[in-house]
Amino acid sequence: MPSRCLIGTAVWAFACITASAVAIGAPISPDRNPTYLPRPYTIDVNRSRIEDIRQRASTFSPSLDIDHPAWTDGPPSSEMMCLARYWAEEYDWAAVQSRINTEFDHYITTVPAPGENYRIPLDIHFIHQQSSREDAIPMLMLHGWPSTSLEWERVIPDLVEPKDPSNPAFHIVVPDLPGYGFSPAPTAPGLGPAEHATVFASLMQQLGYERYAVYSTDLGFIVGMSMVAEHGRNIVNHITDFYLVQPNATDVARYSGNKTTAEETRFIESINVFFTAYGAYLTLHSTLPLSVAHALDDSPVGFLAWVYQLIHTVSDKAYNPSELITQALLLYLPGVYGNIRSYKELFPSLASLTAYRAAKPEVPTSVLQFGGFTSYPGIQASTYVPRGWVERSANVTFFARHDVGGHFPALSEPQLLLEDIWAIFAQ
Ligand SMILES: *[C@@H]1O[C@H](CO)[C@@H](O)[C@H](O)[C@H]1NC(C)=O
Ligand SMILES: *[C@@H]1O[C@H](CO)[C@@H](O)[C@H](O)[C@H]1NC(C)=O
Ligand SMILES: *[C@@H]1O[C@H](CO)[C@@H](O)[C@H](O)[C@H]1NC(C)=O
Numbered sequence: 001m002p003s004r005c006l007i008g009t010a011v012w013a014f015a016c017i018t019a020s021a022v023a024i025g026a027p028i029s030p031d032r033n034p035t036y037l038p039r040p041y042t043i044d045v046n047r048s049r050i051e052d053i054r055q056r057a058s059t060f061s062p063s064l065d066i067d068h069p070a071w072t073d074g075p076p077s078s079e080m081m082c083l084a085r086y087w088a089e090e091y092d093w094a095a096v097q098s099r100i101n102t103e104f105d106h107y108i109t110t111v112p113a114p115g116e117n118y119r120i121p122l123d124i125h126f127i128h129q130q131s132s133r134e135d136a137i138p139m140l141m142l143h144g145w146p147s148t149s150l151e152w153e154r155v156i157p158d159l160v161e162p163k164d165p166s167n168p169a170f171h172i173v174v175p176d177l178p179g180y181g182f183s184p185a186p187t188a189p190g191l192g193p194a195e196h197a198t199v200f201a202s203l204m205q206q207l208g209y210e211r212y213a214v215y216s217t218d219l220g221f222i223v224g225m226s227m228v229a230e231h232g233r234n235i236v237n238h239i240t241d242f243y244l245v246q247p248n249a250t251d252v253a254r255y256s257g258n259k260t261t262a263e264e265t266r267f268i269e270s271i272n273v274f275f276t277a278y279g280a281y282l283t284l285h286s287t288l289p290l291s292v293a294h295a296l297d298d299s300p301v302g303f304l305a306w307v308y309q310l311i312h313t314v315s316d317k318a319y320n321p322s323e324l325i326t327q328a329l330l331l332y333l334p335g336v337y338g339n340i341r342s343y344k345e346l347f348p349s350l351a352s353l354t355a356y357r358a359a360k361p362e363v364p365t366s367v368l369q370f371g372g373f374t375s376y377p378g379i380q381a382s383t384y385v386p387r388g389w390v391e392r393s394a395n396v397t398f399f400a401r402h403d404v405g406g407h408f409p410a411l412s413e414p415q416l417l418l419e420d421i422w423a424i425f426a427q
């Protein structure tokens with residue numbers, strides 16, 4: 001008897017059959033080479049852990065319904081119940097793990113001392129795909145929350161070996177931020193933007209890349225901006241789909257006096273709606289992450305609901321249950337606390353990194369804006385930061401605005417994103 005999961009606006013049907021045992025040949029364990037150098041890594045999650053998580057999903061008990069339109073207060077109970085059943089009965093981590101191991105080359109490395117405020121060696125998991133092209137440009141790609149290195153899975157092959165040889169090619173380096181995916185979380189406070197920047201500059205240096213491009217999004221944008229500030233001479237181009245500039249005091253005064261342009265007004269009103277109506281997660285993560293982490297670390301489906309609300313708000317892609325579960329699971333496995341807490345270390349620096357300055361960094365900056373938040377009309381212009389506001393803190397050399405793509409363009413509109421990236425380097 002097939003059951004149906006309403007996933008956002010798309011309907012996915014799947015058969016509710018009994019669980020097939022999660023079992024494939026166990027891959028090799030990570031090489032724990034003590035030297036601080038990149039070494040090959042194979043993803044191999046403890047099968048008892050996966051089984052424990054599956055068990056927890058099987059006993060998920062949703063909140064009682066209150067009668068109102070779906071998504072008024074959060075992800076609907078019926079949808080969460082359906083996803084829980086899928087997780088317990090059909091979700092196949094072993095197949096996902098095997099695919100990720102087969103499609104990409106994984107490594108782990110250690111950064112011995114990320115900075116003044118954090119002196120503990122830190123392990124970083126990353127994907128490294130080298131192009132066969134001699135003219136390939138090294139590019140580091142930095143994700144945010146709720147995401148991992150897999151955000152880039154649809155664009156990596158074409159960036160590394162473009163089918164059309166007239167397009168630029170790249171050596172791609174895609175890490176998991178500390179506390180995400182297979183990069184362990186910091187074990188003490190202090191891994192702020194400058195320390196994150198040192199971690200990834202060290203990673204590129206370990207790989208022998210002197211000059212490279214940085215692509216950033218979401219919290220990764222804060223890391224990218226910090227790399228521009230601290231390691232700018234190594235960066236040939238900073239590409240970002242998340243150049244978020246909040247209105248400064250002058251803008252707020254102009255807005256109150258009806259002096260902002262129509263574009264500025266739409267942007268200000270959109271981000272105000274985002275922060276007041278949909279931004280609770282970010283306030284919580286930046287203030288008391290542990291108070292909510294106990295519940296989220298205890299309940300994989302509860303955590304999935306927390307992640308799913310944000311994905312539903314900012315994505316214009318239809319997810320299937322397996323993709324949603326994988327995205328949540330990759331943040332659940334290292335411990336939710338470790339990744340949600342990174343807001344506390346990174347987010348407060350957003351305003352200063354994007355504030356107006358007379359002498360701004362010279363690093364050429366490519367700004368991509370993707371819209372398409374069709375289910376949430378109040379935030380429709382929230383990515384359309386006026387170009388002049390971006391130019392307060394960056395040397396903007398490329399600017400493109402699209403009405404589709406949402407917050408995860410690499411997953412929603414990979415071809416559009418590829419064409420932008422190629423256009424930037426064709427200049
Ligand atoms: C896997 O996890 C179980 C308990 O969850 C533990 O007893 C076992 O030692 C772990 N195995 C490995 C290889 O880490
Ligand atoms: C806001 O940014 C503008 C540049 O567009 C600058 O002239 C102004 O001084 C800034 N205001 C504040 C309070 O920083
Ligand atoms: C700004 O415009 C609104 C309506 O568009 C009006 O109600 C308000 O009085 C105006 N404020 C100023 C300071 O002009």
Ligand SMILES: *[C@@H]1O[C@H](CO)[C@@H](O)[C@H](O)[C@H]1NC(C)=O
Nearest residue numbers: 360361362363364395396397
């Ligand atoms: C911006 O970047 C371009 C390209 O590298 C460079 O030629 C130019 O001097 C930079 N401009 C500023 C103001 O830094």
